[in-house]
Amino acid sequence: MSNQYEYVPHRLLRKHVRDISSGNEGELMAVINENVSDTGIERWMELAYIRGASGREFTTAVDNLEPA
Template sequence: MTERYAYVPHRLLRLRVRDVASGAEGELMAVINEDVSADPARRHWTTLAYIRGSSGREFTTAVDNVRPA
């Protein structure tokens, strides 16, 4: 990939979910595969879930932490 991120399809997009790591709930807005490396010669990719909480603020968590609420 030459981009720093790529959207990933997920079965729970736009549904209410819970982050099992924090216990917070919200709507799953996006799942994105992001290049989080500091050095372009050594790429490190991670897949993050973006969840919008009831306050309207979004937070991220590992996509493996997302469960239906």
């Protein structure tokens, strides 16, 4: 099995973004290519880590991001 995650560059890093699936907004802190499988069969997905106004971070698929 390879690494569990790797950081991915993204044009919106450190910018204010909106998660279109939830409507939540915040600053894009990182995009990470993560193995999200819990079955032992690798399943990789690019997740966006967004820090909301409360200071708590949440994740969403990178395809759900838009500039806010």
